[in-house]
Amino acid sequence: MATLALASWATNLTYANLTSGAxxxxxxxxxxxxxxxxxxxxxxxxxxxxTSGILGANGSISTGFADAxxxxxxxxxxxxxxxxxxxxxETIIHPAGPVASALFAIAxxxxxxxxxxxxxxxxxxxxxxCKLGLSxxxxxxxxxxxxxxxxxxxxxxxxxxxxxxxxxxRMQHAIGVAATQVVGIQEFFGSDTKSFHVGRAAQGGLxxxxxxxxxxxxxxxxxxAKYGWLHVVSTRENATAYFEQLGEIWEIEKNTFKPFPCxxxxxxxxxxxxxxxxxxxxxxxxxxxxxxxxxxVNPEVMIxxxxxxxxxGLEGKFSIFHAAAVGLLYGEATPSQFTxxxxxxxxxxxxxEKVNVTExxxxxxDAAYVTVEFSDGTKLEKHIEHAKGSIENQxxxxxxxxxxxxxxxxxxxxxxxxxxYEAFTSIGNMAxxxxxxxxx
Numbered sequence: 001m002a003t004l005a006l007a008s009w010a011t012n013l014t015y016a017n018l019t020s021g022a023x024x025x026x027x028x029x030x031x032x033x034x035x036x037x038x039x040x041x042x043x044x045x046x047x048x049x050x051t052s053g054i055l056g057a058n059g060s061i062s063t064g065f066a067d068a069x070x071x072x073x074x075x076x077x078x079x080x081x082x083x084x085x086x087x088x089x090e091t092i093i094h095p096a097g098p099v100a101s102a103l104f105a106i107a108x109x110x111x112x113x114x115x116x117x118x119x120x121x122x123x124x125x126x127x128x129x130c131k132l133g134l135s136x137x138x139x140x141x142x143x144x145x146x147x148x149x150x151x152x153x154x155x156x157x158x159x160x161x162x163x164x165x166x167x168x169x170r171m172q173h174a175i176g177v178a179a180t181q182v183v184g185i186q187e188f189f190g191s192d193t194k195s196f197h198v199g200r201a202a203q204g205g206l207x208x209x210x211x212x213x214x215x216x217x218x219x220x221x222x223x224x225a226k227y228g229w230l231h232v233v234s235t236r237e238n239a240t241a242y243f244e245q246l247g248e249i250w251e252i253e254k255n256t257f258k259p260f261p262c263x264x265x266x267x268x269x270x271x272x273x274x275x276x277x278x279x280x281x282x283x284x285x286x287x288x289x290x291x292x293x294x295x296x297v298n299p300e301v302m303i304x305x306x307x308x309x310x311x312x313g314l315e316g317k318f319s320i321f322h323a324a325a326v327g328l329l330y331g332e333a334t335p336s337q338f339t340x341x342x343x344x345x346x347x348x349x350x351x352x353e354k355v356n357v358t359e360x361x362x363x364x365x366d367a368a369y370v371t372v373e374f375s376d377g378t379k380l381e382k383h384i385e386h387a388k389g390s391i392e393n394q395x396x397x398x399x400x401x402x403x404x405x406x407x408x409x410x411x412x413x414x415x416x417x418x419x420x421y422e423a424f425t426s427i428g429n430m431a432x433x434x435x436x437x438x439x440x
Contacts, residue, residue, distance in 0.1 A: 002224040002239040006131075007030035007043060007171035009246040010124045010158045017247060018123055022055060022424040024085045025101065027407030028078040029056025031335070035078040038199065042070050051109040053437030054265040056411050068109040072156075072206045076101035076199030079302045080148070080191070082259035082335055083317045084407065085266075088254060089366065089390060091133035091147060092264060094198070094256060099125035099159045101202035105435070106160050106209075106238030111434035113163060115426075118433040123252055125159025125205075130251035131242045132223070136234035142303075145233060146184030149197035156205020157212075164213050169220070170218040176218025177208035189263075190307065190315040231385075259389045260333040261315040263313040265365055268387035269295055272370035273327025276380050280372070281331070282368055289375045292354050293324055296369035299359040306357075313339040325351035328372065334406070366390045416440045 029035045039054060043066055052071035056078055058062035066074065078096035079085055086096045100120055107113040129151040131141075141147045157178035161171045179202040184197035187362040212218075223229045223239060230237040260270050273293075279288055297320065310350045316322040325348050327335040342348060363369065371381045386392035395403070401421060408417040420440035427433055 001221070002230065003172050003175055003220060003222050004226075005021045005240075005243040006128055006158070006223070006246070006320045006378045007168050007175060010128060011166065011168045013120060013162065013172050013247070014125050015120045018120065020101070022420070023306050023407045024082060024097070025057040025079040025140070026263060026420060027072070027335075027411050028081040028129070028195075029054065029074075030058070030411045032195075032421035034195050034200075035199075036382045037192070038073045038077050038196070039066070039070070042066075042073065045072060045239070050069050052105040053108060055104070055437065058412060066106040068206060069203055071105040071108075072202040073199040075104065076202035077195045081195040081259045082407075083111055083263060084258055084403075086255050086257050087389075088130050088133070088251060089256060089264070090254060091130060091137045092141065093130055093133045093177055093263065095126045095127045095129050095149060095152070095155065096250075098149065098156045098201040098205060099129070101199070102156035102160050102186055102206040103163060104433070105202075105204060106163060106201040108434040108437065110164070112432035115164065115430040115433055115435060117410035118430075119131040119428055121159045123250075124162045124276075126252045126255070127246060127250065128158040129155030131246060131252075132239065133240045134251070135237050135239040136230065138253040139236045140234040143183075143235070144186045146186055146194070146197050148187075149184030149201040150182050150200035150233060152198060153183065153204040153208070154200050156346045157208040158205075160206050160209035161212065164209055164214060166209065172220045172222070173216065173218045174209045174212035176222030177211050177216065178205045178220040180218065182229065185331070186304075187306070190213070190310070190318045192314070194314075199230070205217050217382040220330045222405070229302060253371065256389050256391055257403070259395060260323075261334065261335050261338055263413070264303050266320050267389060268366055268368035268384040269297060269301075269370060270327040270333045271387045272368055272384045273324050273383040273415040274331050274333070275371060276372050276382050277328045277331040279380055280328075283381075284380060286330060287305045289371055290328065290351065290354060290375045291375045293328065293351075294369075294371040294373070295320065295324060295357045296360050296363060296366070297357060298363045298365045299361060301368075302357060302359055308352075310343050313343055316343040319352075320357060321352045322348070324355045324370070326402050328415050336337060351413050366392075393438070413439070
């Protein structure tokens with residue numbers, strides 16, 4: 001009875017039960033075309049009264065606000081378009097985007113919502129999507145689904161349903177309406193459509209909860225039925241075991257934050273390449289004398305990021321060859337290293353062509369071996385056991401703020417970015433989270 005178990009747990013969760021990604025949505029809006037195309041396409045044609053903010057918009061109320069459904073869609077797209085979001089490493093789910101985008105939209109439209117209630121709903125949604133993801137991973141992912149969005153719509157529905165105080169039966173129906181909107185396949189990685197998956201998951205989950213609130217029915221066994229979500233989208237499921245852990249083992253405590261705006265499995269390689277770049281510059285060697293670059297990585301890296309000849313910045317985010325090249329050349333991997341211009345840069349292309357990859361199942365997904373050979377025969381090697389940003393090597397609070405400020409200041413200016421940081425880090429103490437958009 002997986003659907004009932006999840007619905008019951010979420011319905012009964014309180015703030016007292018809890019243990020101790022806005023920057024991506026703001027920073028991702030102005031500089032990538034996907035969220036702006038989505039807003040311009042949907043705003044005039046589909047949008048109702050402008051109740052909910054577009055987090056990264058700088059314009060007037062006519063372009064900076066939309067109805068809750070459109071806001072959830074656009075903020076969801078913006079949160080994921082730079083591939084700079086949070087990551088639950090056990091499943092490679094990026095949980096905050098779908099859930100937070102739906103919650104901010106509904107909090108503004110249906111408020112006031114107290115900070116404690118918002119955080120409780122957020123945790124409920126994240127736990128729902130991650131436990132569901134664990135129950136079908138890796139088979140569900142390996143067959144080609146984009147797990148962030150396929151579980152994200154259900155997580156968003158649970159979160160919004162919690163905020164709307166749905167009873168257990170209506171929460172089950174909300175889960176069902178969300179489950180039937182399963183969205184996202186990996187063919188679209190490297191295109192605008194990848195981030196659309198996340199926006200659509202946020203929008204679909206929000207719609208599911210609102211429909212259920214108003215009496216819309218689905219199936220009370222939407223997840224576990226013979227032709228339900230679990231059995232249709234995966235060859236294996238273990239939802240009962242993982243749902244029994246709800247409230248005991250918290251997946252949100254395993255959530256991490258990316259230091260680099262690209263596919264998470266490339267991070268160990270980038271980490272190693274940056275360290276070798278720094279060693280080269282500190283010694284007598286020169287980057288332009290690099291003869292070859294050898295990588296030894298988990299096979300999942302090539303499955304997800306094996307693009308040898310990326311043509312756009314978005315494709316570069318899924319090219320281990322590009323990742324190694326920019327890490328070595330620039331000693332960093334920021335959004336500016338994953339633009340169309342950076343991907344086409346002749347120096348980058350030349351370095352990319354020197355990268356060779358060996359797949360090794362004994363190498364964990366958060367590890368990598370990077371070896372650089374120079375024209376005089378000198379070799380530098382680096383073994384990254386746990387990449388920066390992993391559970392074992394997490395970003396500090398200072399590094400997280402630096403990441404937030406660098407992203408957001410580019411979009412809305414440094415002064416407003418500082419105000420945004422203060423606003424979003426104070427949500428737990430707010431009487432009305434719906435006002436956060438007006439605080440910066």
